[in-house]
Amino acid sequence: MxxxxxxxxxxxxxxxxxxxxxxxxxxxxxxxxxxxxxxxxxxxxxxxxxxxxxxxxxxxxxxxxxxxxxxxxxxxxxxxxxxxxxxxxxxxxxxxxxxxxxxxxxxxxxxxxxxxxxxxxxxxxxxxxxxxFSLLKKNRKIFISYKRNESTNVAIQLYENLEKHGFDVFLDTHSIRKSEPFQDELWHQMADSEIVIILNTSDFLGSYWTQQELATASQLLLGIVIISWPENSDVIAKHAQISYPLKVQNSDFENSYIHSTLKEKPLSKIIESVESIRARTLASRRDNLISNFMKMAEEEGYQAYLDSYKIISMVKNDKDIIVIPAVGIPKSLNYELSSSFVEEIKKKKFENIFILYDATCVRDFWLRHLKWLDSSLVIKSLNILEVPTWINN
CATH class of the missing domain: 3.40.50.360 (Flavodoxin domain)
Structure with missing residues (x-):
C-alpha cells in the first residue's frame, strides 16, 4: 500500500x-x-x-x-x-x-x-x-491600508469582523502600542502579514504613506485585496502580483452613504476573498524565496536540490545542509515545526539545518532575537539577503 x-x-x-x-x-x-x-x-x-x-x-x-x-x-x-x-x-x-x-x-x-x-x-x-497540515501559517495576519479621513468607519468594521473570523488584523489605530516606534512597527507587521486590504478611496494614492504601504506590500509579494469605492479606478491592481479587485457601489453602504459602514453582503464577499487567496500568496512568497536561494547557490558554483516538500538540500564545505523556507517572520513555531523534520533529516544524514527567511522590513530587535535563538538551538536562521556571504564562509 x-x-x-x-x-x-x-x-x-x-x-x-x-x-x-x-x-x-x-x-x-x-x-x-x-x-x-x-x-x-x-x-x-x-x-x-x-x-x-x-x-x-x-x-x-x-x-x-x-x-x-x-x-x-x-x-x-x-x-x-x-x-x-x-x-x-x-x-x-x-x-x-x-x-x-x-x-x-x-x-x-x-x-x-x-x-x-x-x-x-x-x-x-x-x-x-x-x-x-502546517501548509498555511496559523497566525492569519491581515494588514489594512487606508486613509483615515476617507474610510475609517469601514476600516474599523473590517478589523472587527475579520477578528471574529479568526484573523489577526493589523490596523494602525488599534494595533501599535503607545511605546512602539510607529513606522518601524508598521513595516514589521506588514512583513509578517499574508494579505493587505486596500481601501481604495478617491484620494488613497494622494498620501505619501499609503503609496509607501502599497509599494512595500508589492515588494513583499503580499496578496492584495483592493476594495475600490464608487466612481474610483482599480488601477492599483497593476502594482500587485496577486490581487483581488472588488468594487463597491453606493448601495453597498448603509444608508447609501459612503462614509458609513458596509452592508453584510459586500462585507462577507471581502472576507471570502481574503480566505481564497491566502494559499496563492503563501506559494508566491515561498517560491520567490526558494528561487532566489537556488539562483544564489548556482552563481557560487553549488548545486541545490528541491524536494516535494519544498525543502532545499545541498552540500557545502563537505557538509550536508538542509534549508527550510519560512514565509514571514521566523518565530519559535517555525523552529518547532521544522524540528518535526529532524528525525527524517537525520536518517538522511543532514546535520546542518537552516530556516531561510527574508529580513526585509523586519525590526532590528527581532533580528537580534533570531541571533539569540541561533546560539541555543540546533536549527539556525538564514537571512536570504546574507546567503552569498554565508555560502562563501
Whole structure:
C-alpha cells in the first residue's frame, strides 16, 4: 500500500458539501505547488487505508438525527483516540451544534454553515485543513491600508469582523502600542502579514504613506485585496502580483452613504476573498524565496536540490545542509515545526539545518532575537539577503 503524506478524512452525513470541500482543497494544494498524489481522501468506504503514522485531518459533517444514531461513529472514535485534528461542520446555526454531532465531539470547536455564507465558510474550512497540515501559517495576519479621513468607519468594521473570523488584523489605530516606534512597527507587521486590504478611496494614492504601504506590500509579494469605492479606478491592481479587485457601489453602504459602514453582503464577499487567496500568496512568497536561494547557490558554483516538500538540500564545505523556507517572520513555531523534520533529516544524514527567511522590513530587535535563538538551538536562521556571504564562509 502506498504511504501517503497527508490524510484528509471526511465522515458524517454529507449535506451536499463534501465534493465542494475536496475540489477547493485540491485547488489550494495545487496553488501551493504540492503534488496532489501526496494526499489521500478517506471516508467510510476506504477507512482501512487510514494509518496513525501519517498526518491526518478529519472533517465531521454533522446533521441532526431522530435517534442519535450518528454515521461513522466507530471510525470517528479511532481517529479521536489517535489525537488527529478534527473539525465538526454542522448545518444551520451553532445553537443546535450538540444535536448534530456525536457526544465524543462535544469538546471540539466547530463551524456552522448556511446557504447565505456557504462560499465563505467552505474557504474557511479548507484553510483550516491546510493550517492543520502546517501548509498555511496559523497566525492569519491581515494588514489594512487606508486613509483615515476617507474610510475609517469601514476600516474599523473590517478589523472587527475579520477578528471574529479568526484573523489577526493589523490596523494602525488599534494595533501599535503607545511605546512602539510607529513606522518601524508598521513595516514589521506588514512583513509578517499574508494579505493587505486596500481601501481604495478617491484620494488613497494622494498620501505619501499609503503609496509607501502599497509599494512595500508589492515588494513583499503580499496578496492584495483592493476594495475600490464608487466612481474610483482599480488601477492599483497593476502594482500587485496577486490581487483581488472588488468594487463597491453606493448601495453597498448603509444608508447609501459612503462614509458609513458596509452592508453584510459586500462585507462577507471581502472576507471570502481574503480566505481564497491566502494559499496563492503563501506559494508566491515561498517560491520567490526558494528561487532566489537556488539562483544564489548556482552563481557560487553549488548545486541545490528541491524536494516535494519544498525543502532545499545541498552540500557545502563537505557538509550536508538542509534549508527550510519560512514565509514571514521566523518565530519559535517555525523552529518547532521544522524540528518535526529532524528525525527524517537525520536518517538522511543532514546535520546542518537552516530556516531561510527574508529580513526585509523586519525590526532590528527581532533580528537580534533570531541571533539569540541561533546560539541555543540546533536549527539556525538564514537571512536570504546574507546567503552569498554565508555560502562563501
Amino acid at each position: 502506498k504511504k501517503y503524506c497527508y490524510q484528509l478524512i471526511i465522515l458524517g452525513k454529507d449535506f451536499g458539501i463534501k465534493n465542494e470541500i475536496i475540489e477547493i482543497f485540491q485547488r489550494r494544494v495545487e496553488d501551493l505547488g504540492i503534488d496532489w498524489s501526496s494526499f489521500i481522501i478517506i471516508d467510510n468506504e476506504n477507512c482501512e487505508e487510514y494509518t496513525d503514522s501519517s498526518p491526518a485531518f478529519c472533517i465531521y459533517l454533522g446533521a441532526k438525527t431522530d435517534d442519535n444514531n450518528f454515521t461513522d461513529s466507530d471510525f470517528l472514535t479511532q481517529v479521536t483516540k489517535d489525537a488527529s485534528l478534527l473539525l465538526p461542520v454542522v448545518q444551520g446555526t451553532l445553537d443546535n451544534f450538540g444535536d448534530c454531532i456525536p457526544e465524543i465531539l462535544n469538546n471540539y470547536n466547530g463551524i456552522n454553515l448556511s446557504e447565505e455564507d456557504r462560499n465563505q465558510k467552505v474557504e474557511q474550512i479548507v484553510n483550516n485543513i491546510l493550517e492543520g
